[in-house]
Amino acid sequence: MKSFILSVSCPDQPGIVARITGLLYEAGCNILALEQHVEDGELFFMRIEADIVESRWPLGELRRRLGELAGNLKAEFALTDRDIRPRLGVLVSQQAACLYELLTKQRAGELATDIRIVIGNHDTLRPVAESFNVAFEHVPSGPGDDHEAVMLKLLAAAEVDLVVLARYMRILSGDFVAAYANRMINIHHGFLPAFKGSNAYRQAWERGVKVIGATAHFVTADLDEGPIIAQAVTPVTHQHSVAAMTVAGRDLEKRVLAEAVKAAVESRIILHGRRTVVFHP
Amino acid sequence: MKSFILSVSCPDQPGIVARITGLLYEAGCNILALEQHVEDGELFFMRIEADIVESRWPLGELRRRLGELAGNLKAEFALTDRDIRPRLGVLVSQQAACLYELLTKQRAGELATDIRIVIGNHDTLRPVAESFNVAFEHVPSGPGDDHEAVMLKLLAAAEVDLVVLARYMRILSGDFVAAYANRMINIHHGFLPAFKGSNAYRQAWERGVKVIGATAHFVTADLDEGPIIAQAVTPVTHQHSVAAMTVAGRDLEKRVLAEAVKAAVESRIILHGRRTVVFHP
Amino acid sequence: MKSFILSVSCPDQPGIVARITGLLYEAGCNILALEQHVEDGELFFMRIEADIVESRWPLGELRRRLGELAGNLKAEFALTDRDIRPRLGVLVSQQAACLYELLTKQRAGELATDIRIVIGNHDTLRPVAESFNVAFEHVPSGPGDDHEAVMLKLLAAAEVDLVVLARYMRILSGDFVAAYANRMINIHHGFLPAFKGSNAYRQAWERGVKVIGATAHFVTADLDEGPIIAQAVTPVTHQHSVAAMTVAGRDLEKRVLAEAVKAAVESRIILHGRRTVVFHP
Amino acid sequence: MKSFILSVSCPDQPGIVARITGLLYEAGCNILALEQHVEDGELFFMRIEADIVESRWPLGELRRRLGELAGNLKAEFALTDRDIRPRLGVLVSQQAACLYELLTKQRAGELATDIRIVIGNHDTLRPVAESFNVAFEHVPSGPGDDHEAVMLKLLAAAEVDLVVLARYMRILSGDFVAAYANRMINIHHGFLPAFKGSNAYRQAWERGVKVIGATAHFVTADLDEGPIIAQAVTPVTHQHSVAAMTVAGRDLEKRVLAEAVKAAVESRIILHGRRTVVFHP
Numbered sequence A, B, C, D: 001m002k003s004f005i006l007s008v009s010c011p012d013q014p015g016i017v018a019r020i021t022g023l024l025y026e027a028g029c030n031i032l033a034l035e036q037h038v039e040d041g042e043l044f045f046m047r048i049e050a051d052i053v054e055s056r057w058p059l060g061e062l063r064r065r066l067g068e069l070a071g072n073l074k075a076e077f078a079l080t081d082r083d084i085r086p087r088l089g090v091l092v093s094q095q096a097a098c099l100y101e102l103l104t105k106q107r108a109g110e111l112a113t114d115i116r117i118v119i120g121n122h123d124t125l126r127p128v129a130e131s132f133n134v135a136f137e138h139v140p141s142g143p144g145d146d147h148e149a150v151m152l153k154l155l156a157a158a159e160v161d162l163v164v165l166a167r168y169m170r171i172l173s174g175d176f177v178a179a180y181a182n183r184m185i186n187i188h189h190g191f192l193p194a195f196k197g198s199n200a201y202r203q204a205w206e207r208g209v210k211v212i213g214a215t216a217h218f219v220t221a222d223l224d225e226g227p228i229i230a231q232a233v234t235p236v237t238h239q240h241s242v243a244a245m246t247v248a249g250r251d252l253e254k255r256v257l258a259e260a261v262k263a264a265v266e267s268r269i270i271l272h273g274r275r276t277v278v279f280h281p
Helices: A016-026 A059-073 A097-107 A126-131 A146-157 A174-179 A200-207 A242-265 B016-026 B059-073 B097-107 B126-131 B146-157 B174-179 B200-207 B242-265 C016-026 C059-073 C097-107 C126-131 C146-157 C174-179 C200-207 C242-265 D016-026 D059-073 D097-107 D126-131 D146-157 D174-179 D200-207 D242-265
Strands: A003-011 A029-039 A043-052 A076-081 A087-092 A114-120 A135-138 A162-165 A184-188 A211-218 A228-235 A269-272 A275-278 B003-011 B029-039 B043-052 B076-081 B087-092 B114-120 B135-138 B162-165 B184-188 B211-218 B228-235 B269-272 B275-278 C003-011 C029-039 C043-052 C076-081 C087-092 C114-120 C135-138 C162-165 C184-188 C211-218 C228-235 C269-272 C275-278 D003-011 D029-039 D043-052 D076-081 D087-092 D114-120 D135-138 D162-165 D184-188 D211-218 D228-235 D269-272 D275-278
Touching (some): A016 A029, A016 A043, A016 D016, A016 D029, A029 D016, A029 D029, A059 A076, A087 A097, A087 A146, A097 A126, A097 C097, A114 A126, A114 A146, A126 C126, A162 A242, A184 A242, A200 A242, A211 A242, A211 B228, A228 A242, A228 A275, A228 B211, B003 B016, B016 B029, B016 B043, B016 C016, B016 C029, B029 B275, B029 C016, B029 C029, B059 B076, B087 B097, B087 B146, B097 B114, B097 B126, B097 D097, B114 B126, B114 B146, B126 B135, B126 D126, B146 B174, B162 B242, B200 B242, B211 B242, B228 B275, C003 C016, C003 C059, C016 C029, C016 C043, C029 C275, C087 C097, C087 C146, C097 C114, C097 C126, C097 C242, C114 C126, C126 C135, C146 C174, C184 C242, C200 C242, C211 C242, C211 D228, C228 C242, C228 C275, C228 D211, C228 D228, D003 D016, D003 D059, D003 D269, D016 D029, D016 D043, D016 D059, D043 D269, D059 D076, D087 D097, D087 D146, D097 D114, D097 D126, D097 D242, D114 D126, D146 D174, D184 D242, D211 D242, D228 D242
Parallel strands (some): A114 A135, A162 A184, B087 B162, B114 B135, B162 B184, C087 C114, C087 C162, C162 C184, D087 D114, D114 D135, D162 D184
Antiparallel strands (some): A003 A043, A003 A076, A184 A211, A211 A228, A269 A275, B029 B043, B211 B228, C029 C043, C269 C275, D029 D043, D211 D228, D269 D275
């Protein structure tokens, strides 16, 4: 490991930054980026990107000392190798926009991830995945949970770190959600918490809102209630029909989903309760 | 009357524009601006600004012929003299930002209205109103409805066309609302329909949204459910405390309230059901 | 022809709307959308979408009468069949984002156009075009103008109505530009008129701006001086390196180019001088 | 001093954060907020807000040790007492919007500053300043520089830390600018670097841009070339006349000026060359 990301969550207390950065300095690490946040005067969060310039200690020693310090601070530490790209599994139905956005950004070097598998409950988007040399599996949704078992097996075989629901139009069971707790991101086509559930654009049209939005969030058992990672909005007028809102919203959806996935693969998100800390890129 | 605004609502049918603009042409009127909207293929809305260039008919004749045409089209017509400025009554509590916004824009010539009276349930903003030479009345909110009777009397005496709740922090009774049905605008400090009621910013903080908003809407008996006129939003991050959201939101509130009041005084709003048509300025 | 778009430009004068809509009403046409604009009190512009409901006259007669009226109003009329999709030729270099945006939106039914040919001065994007079943031609840029002659021949053979420069990184000669005058759209990676020429993001970084933008414009002989069709912007901070601005800008570029192309293929643009009237979708 | 802001600029090198936060920890300070930025891999900037919790050393000792460390790091340090509010002098002409924005935000507790004096080259805005109990001086602009000498004397007497040009419509001499180098902020009514000089909205209209902006910047001898602090933009269409752009722009101007002044009074700006680091609020 030559370069890492260190994420920290702990109760706020004096000396946190000094003690952690002091340890890294002693270990011969050079900090490239550091961002910290104190929530409500009580909780401390920090993200550090650092290079191991002079490797004064073996990696095990660095981990041991960080673990010791974490204990003293009552902190949770997460250490991620910057050179290992997280592996993605993407679930889709028939809408192509979000999938294209992820694939083109990945290929353009904007998403440091490895897209291992695309699973569709329709076969429609197979050519899209395959034109990017990404494996596609068609797993039709059944009335029971059998298709979920198949998908879990495929995702496990692909050793996926993060699951992305890129306009996958089926509800997943609590068991499926639990298998990827805090590691599954959905894009909702509404400005949550308004307009939950399906037909968000019709709901928005009927309510006569003047701004529509899209929301990327972690998936929890409670549908559309998961912690929000990113949101984007665009103004609409009385001239927008439901169809026009849907088209305008599609642009938001793909943009905001890519933004959330980018934050996740760059280890920039810390979850606590229903809130997320999303550090700057 | 030298110049007018004509608003039209009717079932969609062939020839509406031709027949109305034909009549105005015949009457010697010159159209300055015309905007139309067909909703869902069924309802037709139009707004025309026109000058009476050569007064070929007496005004009564123009009105009579428009009324006749309205009958044929099963339309509702509203004819407004552009040179008569609507009269405003503003209700406030202690927050100054919205009131300043309305007063400064009115004075700068951006709001073609006559602000006749400001009523506060606190006396705090009296110097603000008075520094703009606008009458201020202090009507403390009581437990009963007596203060509403006082306010209705004051508003009636000031011959107010439009009532603006500029962060007036009290709920008004159904009777009060009915007295100014479709003529009373409120600013809500949340992105409706999310975060109804009070403490919208705290609700937003707890839900962890990444965008906050403000909503100007007509006041109906059903609180925070009135037809939306204008909304504005601004991005927030985990770094925004409730207090920081409140400050950021205050800028949205004043902006969006002024936008909605401007639309109202320029007769650019047509209400139908819970939706509004807001024609361009 | 069952459905058409009528564009009108003429000196402002009384009765324009009445006379044109009166003629259409007489002809048995039903207006679906009408938008008009008076510029500086002098120039009148209008766009009408209409269905021919009852074909009372042969199409030739409608054209003849419209021509006659145009003569009386000293107007330029353009009548476009709504069911004929304009044909596009797209010029690219190596950047894929804009090309994908056009192809995916076209396939999703959001761009009512027929993409006939993609020409690249590199062969890089051939697989992209071909995965959408669009012809791709590789025409390397030479030091002379020979490659332009080849491209003009290819575009002519494909009967292209509109040429789109989707991050085509070469300057075209005046002759090439003249061949597609008012029918060629470029995307510039800066907020024109600031940051003309190449390296717009580096220029922006050095000037330390806090907002970056992208501009879609008609191509004229004078580089980066053509009439602007659409612009979009996004905030940046000191944290954005040139590379980060480039990535953020790429999202703007594809969005704003697609918006401009959509306006063009829907006959929503009227050019006059250096300004454009872009009617609402 | 109970609470301070420490700003740091230095060449990037290992251990900066560790050494500075280590020193503060040793001194008994508790860090409330810390933000750092590395520019182009070469320059390091940091801003720390801290409380002196246990005053282990006299203030002089803290300053001495920080000075010593600054020497070692070849750094510039600036230590600001958070409880001392910077003093503002505001220069105006006849437009009220920006002045009202500063005064109302200051009074609402959103701008931690002390507005000591307003100087107008017209007497128009005297009542505005006086209604907020702020001293107003009328210093008409002459053909020579006498009025500048008067203004400098007034600003010096008021012990002003920061001068704000709130739509002051006169050019100031190089000497005046030098007297408040890096301490004078102007609001320009255009999206710099486009549309320099006067009549920015007319220039924008003629160029046919689809977005307009406003720019707050430090004033340098080279007009409209000073380092940018904040910018904001709003979309416009062909329907915006120069007058409509002016009104829309006024809202931007006051917003972006207040944002820049807020950053300055909270010591969140570090200048280097033509670029500014503006730390988050």
